Amino acid sequence: MEFKEVVIKEERQAVASFLKTFNLTLEKDVDTTLALYDENTLIATASASENIIKCVAIHPDYQHQNHLNFLMSKLIKKLTENHRHLFVYTMPEHVEIFKSLGFKEIVQTMNLSFMELFGDITATLKALRDNQNIDKAAKASVVINANPLTNGHLHLIKTAAQSSKHLIVFVVSEDRSFFPFEDRFKIIKTALKEYDNITVLPTMDYLVSYATFPKYFMKNEQTIKEEHALIDVLTFKQHYMKIFNISARFVGEEPYSPVTDTYNQTMKHYLGDGLQIIKRKTIDEEPISASTVRSLLKKNGLESIKRYVPKSTYDYLTSDKGQAIIKELKNYDRRH
Amino acid sequence: MADIITVGTLESSDCMVSLKPSKTLEIKIDTIVHEAFYHHIKTVVEKILNEAELKNIHLSLTDKGALDYTIKARLKTAIERFKEANNG
Structure with a gap:
């Protein structure tokens, strides 16, 4: 496993096409992107726009093996260098994953859950x-x-x-x-x-x-x-x-x-x-x-x-x- | 710029501790072994904060089944870094 902060254009494009397979888009306002590789194969990624975590995805073959926790630990640490309060928007079926990472739900609709870390509304x-x-x-x-x-x-x-x-x-x-x-x-x-x-x-x-x-x-x-x-x-x-x-x-x-x-x-x-x-x-x-x-x-x-x-x-x-x-x-x- | 300190990871058998200044003492503990160990972890956290004489602080601990020693080590590291960052 190799972990990297995505900076160069080619890596960004690779992350974008990886996200596409999950029907997700790498949003334009994203300023931090991390990626996890297994022998040069991209297996997981997570991004953020300032203090809002976005575009999190993990390859189905690598789920439930603690990789996401590893990647999210890195992202949270990186983001807390500049922010003291983090947020994520996620689908209701993924709420439990973020809860296990310490996030707390602020509000939920039929399509989305809005959650926070290091804060309590x-x-x-x-x-x-x-x-x-x-x-x-x-x-x-x-x-x-x-x-x-x-x-x-x-x-x-x-x-x-x-x-x-x-x-x-x-x-x-x-x-x-x-x-x-x-x-x-x-x-x-x-x-x-x-x-x-x-x-x-x-x-x-x-x-x-x-x-x-x-x-x-x-x-x-x-x-x-x-x-x-x-x-x-x-x-x-x-x-x-x-x-x-x-x-x-x-x-x-x-x-x-x-x-x-x-x-x-x-x-x-x-x-x-x-x-x-x-x-x-x-x-x-x-x-x-x-x-x-x-x-x-x-x-x-x-x-x-x-x-x-x-x-x-x-x-x-x-x-x-x-x-x-x-x-x-x-x-x-x-x-x- | 950020006055929040984060140490540790969210990997199995580890825990992540974050500290930031607050007007009151706030402790938030999430643990996968809540039933069995929540109170024990809370006691450990309170004892260490007490020893460090930290009262106005927001502490968040997300535990993934870390051993006692790990939790203590993470807490102490976080406190030391927090003090360093806040006292120049």
């Missing part, structure tokens, strides 16, 4: 709740990425805050957006500081974006979108709503983005009357969205978005950090 959310002295009374909630915060988000938040005693604004902690989490969080805190019935909290590592969701389990794009929405909504319902005693979630109506529209429909299905869809705030009859703001920034610069964003976002964009992000947005456009 219940303990994490309870600690977050207790650290902030959040009481047990019923609450409303909003979940936003705010990349960056716009007047559209503010409209949604204010509407939600008016209809409830206590509103929790969850800010997506995942750091894969143009605006870093820390800054998105600060901008929101500043914009909402005069509201004493609003608490701003991070989502921690659990509500993840469509970008990091594995696409290789399912065949068509619509099913993938629905599955991602389902995992996210069930995680929210079974953990966040329970622990924070949330009875309502407010979202913006989604006329354009098909991803978000699928998301809202799935939410409606699972949250029922607990979901409140709010009409978007518009400027010149166009709904305000963070992506509109980003593309305006890209094309026309800072002054063009003044009407679209609150003061805290605008002030941030005038800072050195903000200026760097505007520059990055402009370059990103050129690269593609």
Whole structure:
């Protein structure tokens, strides 16, 4: 047996064709791939995109011989050099294998199980709740990425805050957006500081974006979108709503983005009357969205978005950090 | 960058121990010999953590039927590396 970290193109291709025999694809965002060989024959492989383990497969002739445990030990060690919390999406029939590797299930659908290692969603959310002295009374909630915060988000938040005693604004902690989490969080805190019935909290590592969701389990794009929405909504319902005693979630109506529209429909299905869809705030009859703001920034610069964003976002964009992000947005456009 | 320490493997007769800072003491033990040895392993873990005077820590131990000596060795190595990483 020989074990290797896959770096060169030919090895990657070999892993890709190996995965193909299991009907799996080596996803583009994979940044770590390990492979196990028996006399030059590839017999097992496991990959990861940052802290999300993906594309795990073992040759049928070599199953139940401890090879997977060997490979996963190597992968887990490698990943913990840079991450302190690991995740995996797997098929329900493989849950037991990952449980035996120490993983714990967060949520399961008919097609997928979402699991974690070195973390515990219940303990994490309870600690977050207790650290902030959040009481047990019923609450409303909003979940936003705010990349960056716009007047559209503010409209949604204010509407939600008016209809409830206590509103929790969850800010997506995942750091894969143009605006870093820390800054998105600060901008929101500043914009909402005069509201004493609003608490701003991070989502921690659990509500993840469509970008990091594995696409290789399912065949068509619509099913993938629905599955991602389902995992996210069930995680929210079974953990966040329970622990924070949330009875309502407010979202913006989604006329354009098909991803978000699928998301809202799935939410409606699972949250029922607990979901409140709010009409978007518009400027010149166009709904305000963070992506509109980003593309305006890209094309026309800072002054063009003044009407679209609150003061805290605008002030941030005038800072050195903000200026760097505007520059990055402009370059990103050129690269593609 | 990561302040998590992982030692050991998930192979048969071994165990994997990981340590990371935490606000409280959290111990998570998964073992394939749960019925017979969970309490014994837990006692060993607590004793060693106590001796090392570690209180604010998240410890996760996944055991694949390791012997007592193996578990102790893995724990001690993990603790030493953890202390090294956290005290410069």
